[in-house]
Structure formats: structure tokens, C-alpha cells
Amino acid sequence: MSVTIELPHVGESVVEGTIGKWLKKPGDMVQRYEPLVEVVTDKVTMEVPSPVTGSLLRVLAEEGETIPMGAPIAEMDSDEVPPSTPPAPSSELVSLSPQASESQVPREASAGTTGYLVKGAPVGPTGGGPAPEAATQAAPAAPAPASATPAATPATPPPAREGARLSPAVRRLVQEHRLDIGQVQGTGMGGRITREDVLNFIETGPKPGTPATAAASPTPAPATDGQQEEEHVALTPVRRMIAEAMVRSVTEIPHAWSTVEVDVTGLVALRSQLRADFQQREGVELTYLPFIIKAVVESLKEHRTLNASWGGDKIILKNKINLGIAVAAPDGLIVPVIHDADRMSIAGLARALSDIAQRARQKKLTLVDVQGGTFTLNNTGALGSTVSQPIINHPQAGILTTEAIVKRPMIRDDAIAIRSMMNLCLSFDHRINDGAESSGFLQAVKGRLEAMGPETAIY
Structure with missing residues (x-):
């Protein structure tokens, strides 16, 4: 029998992938549970396994296409019965009440989803996730996701408008062939334009009765090889979501910035003293970051x-301290979270840091690893930076960068001494904190x- 495979819900306000x-x-x-498709969301990149054993009949969502959670993505021929139907795409969002605490926010997909999260890596600085209040207030204003099984479908899908949301693959085709997107009829879910729609339009031209858009300005002649001055690179799904997260943060949060200079000569000596023994005992590198995390x-x-x-x-004051670490x-940039970081020793932080950094680079993080962040730390000094102005992870109140440690001549007790110096740079939400709080x-x-x-203990 034919089985429809749906894009599984992964929880915590993720409404599309x-x-x-x-x-x-x-x-x-x-085979059942064998990886079927790789899906990118604003929280995680995941492999969706097949919920049944069978033969893949056809693909319903093309690569680069963005669809709501719960929407059909493929059909399979199988004798097995898949798990129960997943909940409506909007259920995760509207269930967040303004009074909900962090512990009430769902952390895992619903038990009846058709497909399960296997592994993933977060994309962009999304370690915090939207606050329950923000999600609840935004729900009425946001356009409702297209239903996976609409009650009535128009015989002829309406032509897409200029502002229609296009997948990277479709956008690239439109730009390459200089098409008027308003004349292309979408056959995808909710009238979305697919790659096949654009290819059919290129081959056959506009269909009779398709309304033409307003007169456009003359199209410039294509540049010859000698005249070409630009190269257009299509966005990957990860880069697009990082861009959206950055724009959201700087648009909604009034950023302010401050920096201090820190003498870490004692820290450098301490780490040098402990480094070899710690490596042999724990099997992980003892960097400066666990010491800084502890201080933060x-x-x-x-x-x-x-x-x-x-x-x-x-x-909203957070009772837990879950520190996001930019990796x-x-x-692209990802921000896994060390949960309850304030309860760990410096040695425990070193182990946790090594674990999440390694799994992040190997794309083995789970959704839980990128949820619930309350503050973010970014070690830009590893890249040689001495001063930076970071962008806050929405909806957190601040982000701190640790800059490169450099030796400089400093005045100590009216004498010149060579000291190891490091800058700390803080971006903070000026709605929540003023200069006094951030400087403190x-x-x-x-x-x-x-x-x-x-004398500093690390255990």
C-alpha cells in the first residue's frame, strides 16, 4: 500500500523546514529507521529516518523547498503501518502560554510523529529559542502554515507574486533566466513555485490567461565575459537561516556595547601549570575557556x-544558567548549550566543552543540545581578534566575547612589567540593562x- 511520509515535528516552535x-x-x-532525507530548520540540521520499510515511490518536496512541519514530503510502497498522524503544524506554537515556565516548554517531538530526530547540528546563533511570551504574541500575526491536507484546492493554482517566498534552487533558476516570477504558476503546496514549475515555464512560456505584471524596466543586455564584475553565490539553507537570525536580532534588540581590559597573567601561569597533567588524566585539552566560563x-x-x-x-529572569558556546x-556558526553550567567545576566545564564542540563539528548534536540557552559566550580570540562587537542571540539579554591574549607592557606598582592582557567585549539589550548593570x-x-x-581549584 502507499504510505505518505510527513515532515516530523521537532518541537519548541519549529514550524517549517x-x-x-x-x-x-x-x-x-x-529500511525502517534508515535515513531518508536531510532537513534544515532554524534550530537543527537533522536526518529524518523512514518510519516504515518499503520502496520510495516519489518525492513530494524538492531539495531547497521550504515546507511546514507535518506536510507530506514523500510516498512509499510498504506493507507496514506508520505511526499515528503527527499533530497540526501550528500546535507547538500556540500551546506556549505567557505563564509557561521553561520546564513546560516541550523539548522533544510528539510521540506520534511520522519520523524521528536522529542527529543534528544547530544553525546560527539560535541557542536560546524564542521566549514563550514572544511566541504567543507572534502567533496571531504570523501567516498560518499551509495545511498538509487542504480541504479544497483550486483547480488552477494562482500565479506567484513578486514577494513570494522561493527556495534557493528556484530563485537561482529565476535569476539565471531573468524570468518574471509573476507569470509563473505554482503547483506546489499553497501555490508555492517549485523547480519543475520554473523549468516548465522556461520550455513552454506563459500559459494563456496568466496575468502579466506591471511593465518592468528594460532588461540590461547580459554582460560578456570581459564585462562580468560580479559572481552570485546561491545561499545554502544554513546560511539563509543564519542571516534571518542575525537580522531578527539587530532589528528587535537595541544593542549597546562595552569592553574591559583584563590582566590574565595569573590565569596563563595556572593553565600552563595544570595543562599536561590534566590532558593525561582527563583525556581532553585544558584551554582558557573553562576558566572564563566559570567566571562568567x-x-x-x-x-x-x-x-x-x-x-x-x-x-523575564532565568533561574537556570545555560551557557551557549559559539562554535x-x-x-556555519552554531551555538550548542552547556546546561546548568553554574553547577560544574572548571574540570567539568572542560569536559562538557570538549564534548559539545566535537559533536558540533561532527554534526552529532541533538535538538536538546541547542535549546534553552540563557546567555552566550564566543571565543573570538581564537581567530586572532582583539576587539569585537557581537550580535546577541535572540531573545537573550547579552553575549560576551573573549579576545586574544597578548603580552603588553603595563604599569604595575609604578614600574613597567610585561603582562598577559585580554579584552572582554559585551553586547547587551539596552531595554533590560543600562551601562551600570553591564559594567558591573x-x-x-x-x-x-x-x-x-x-591556588585556584579546578575540581
Whole structure:
């Protein structure tokens, strides 16, 4: 019998996904739980396994196409009965009440979804995820996702308008052939234009009765090889979602910025003293970052408005300290989260940091690994940076960067001494914190780092 495979829900306000790559082609035999397709969301890149054993009949969503969660993506011929039908795409979003606590936010997909999260890596600085209040307020205004099984479908899909959302593959075809997208009729879900629609339009031209758009300006003659001055690179799904996250943050959050200079000479000596023994005992590298994380999480306990988010008519203070760590991965920047970081020792933080960084680069993070972040730390100093102005992970209240440690001549006790110096740079939400609060937090981190020395315990 024919079985429809749907895009599974992955929880926590993820309402749509982009088909990244089909791992099977029509005609292939697929075993139950064998990876079927790679899907990119604003939270995670995941492999969706087949819920049944059978033969893949046809693909319903092309690579690069963005569709709502719960929508059909493929048909298979199988004698097995798939799990129960997944919930409506909007159910995860509207279920978040303004009074919901963090513990009430669903962390896993519903038990009846057709497909299960196997592995993934978060995309862009999305370690925090939208606050329950923001998600609830945004739900009425956001356009409802197209239903996977619409009650009535028009005989002829309406032509797409200029503002229609196109997949990267479709957009690239339109640009290459200089098409008027308003004359292309979409046959995809909700009238969405697919790659086949564009290819058919290129071969046959506009269909009779298709309304023409307003007169466009004359199309310039294509440049010859000698005149070409630009090269257009199509966006990958990961890069597009990072871009959307960045624009959202700088659009909605009024960023302010501050920096302090920290003398980490004692920290450098401490790490040098412990490094070899720690590597032999724990099997992981002891970097400077676990020491800095410890100073940050202890300071967040004292300055709670930095471990917070904006709630419209209130400030939401987070009781847990879940620290997001920015990691440069092959596909782009990702931000896995160390949960309850304030409860760990420096050695425990080193182990946790090594684990999430390695799994992030290997694309083995789970959805839980990128959820619930309350503050973000980015070690830009590893790239040689000495000053930076980071963008906050929406909806968090701040992000801190640690810059490169450099030796410089400093005045100490009226004498010139060579010291190891590092800058800390903080971007903060000016709706929640002013200069006094942000400076107090930076000074607290600075004081803890400068106090580290041979007597500092790491266990």
C-alpha cells in the first residue's frame, strides 16, 4: 500500500523546514529507521529516518523547498503501518502560554510523529529559542502554515507574486533566466513555485490567461565575459537561516556595547601549570575557556538581568544558567548549550566543552543540545581578534566575547612589567540593562579572572 511520509515535528516552535538533501531516490528500497532525507530548520540540521520499510515511490518536496512541519514530503510502497498522524503544524506554537515556565516548554517531538530526530547540528546563533511570551504574541500575526491536507484546492493554482517566498534552487533558476516570477504558476503546496514549475515555464512560456505584471524596466543586455564584475553565490539553507537570525536580532534588540581590559597573567601561569597533567588524566585539552566560563556563570548569579530576556511588558529572569558556546562548524556558526553550567567545576566545564564542540563539528548534536540557552559566550580570540562587537542571540539579554591574549607592557606598582592582557567585549539589550548593570557584570568577570592563580581549584 502507499504510505505518505510527513515532515516530523521537532518541537519548541519549529514550524517549517527546508529540504536539504534527499538521501534516497525513487525506486530505492529503504529500511525502517534508515535515513531518508536531510532537513534544515532554524534550530537543527537533522536526518529524518523512514518510519516504515518499503520502496520510495516519489518525492513530494524538492531539495531547497521550504515546507511546514507535518506536510507530506514523500510516498512509499510498504506493507507496514506508520505511526499515528503527527499533530497540526501550528500546535507547538500556540500551546506556549505567557505563564509557561521553561520546564513546560516541550523539548522533544510528539510521540506520534511520522519520523524521528536522529542527529543534528544547530544553525546560527539560535541557542536560546524564542521566549514563550514572544511566541504567543507572534502567533496571531504570523501567516498560518499551509495545511498538509487542504480541504479544497483550486483547480488552477494562482500565479506567484513578486514577494513570494522561493527556495534557493528556484530563485537561482529565476535569476539565471531573468524570468518574471509573476507569470509563473505554482503547483506546489499553497501555490508555492517549485523547480519543475520554473523549468516548465522556461520550455513552454506563459500559459494563456496568466496575468502579466506591471511593465518592468528594460532588461540590461547580459554582460560578456570581459564585462562580468560580479559572481552570485546561491545561499545554502544554513546560511539563509543564519542571516534571518542575525537580522531578527539587530532589528528587535537595541544593542549597546562595552569592553574591559583584563590582566590574565595569573590565569596563563595556572593553565600552563595544570595543562599536561590534566590532558593525561582527563583525556581532553585544558584551554582558557573553562576558566572564563566559570567566571562568567558565577558573575551571572550576581547580575541576574544579564541572564534574562525581554517580555514586552516585563523582564523575564532565568533561574537556570545555560551557557551557549559559539562554535565554528563546516556549515556555519552554531551555538550548542552547556546546561546548568553554574553547577560544574572548571574540570567539568572542560569536559562538557570538549564534548559539545566535537559533536558540533561532527554534526552529532541533538535538538536538546541547542535549546534553552540563557546567555552566550564566543571565543573570538581564537581567530586572532582583539576587539569585537557581537550580535546577541535572540531573545537573550547579552553575549560576551573573549579576545586574544597578548603580552603588553603595563604599569604595575609604578614600574613597567610585561603582562598577559585580554579584552572582554559585551553586547547587551539596552531595554533590560543600562551601562551600570553591564559594567558591573564585566567588572565581576574581570575580578574573578584576575584573582585566578596557583591556588585556584579546578575540581
